[in-house]
Amino acid sequence: MKRVVLLSVLALALAFGSAFAGAGKTHDVTAEVVSVDVAAKTITIKGADGEAKTAPVIGKAVDMLSSLKAGDSVTLTCKDNDKGEHEGVTAIKHIKVAAK
Secondary structure, eight states: OHHHHHHHHHHHHHHHHHHHHTTOEEEEEEEEEEEEETTTTEEEEEOTTOOEEEEEBOGGGGGGGGGOOTTOEEEEEEEEOTTSOEEEEEEEEEOOOOOO
């Protein structure tokens, strides 16, 4: 009986581990919002290099798009696939800028 339970637990651990292993990696990017397209679910940002880039917004981050405007400072969590290719923005957090 113990062996059956142990094998079942091991099988579940392997199944969940495989699901998470294929999820890719994430990284954070701090940037300034240039524009937002709610209908297309995209955000255009300007990073430290000054270059504007447009990225798809996926998952729960889509709900944040309507609260953004040009000039906002944000931290984006970006998801990459297993090959390191950008898949989309999964989280958006406003950065509060101190008043001058």
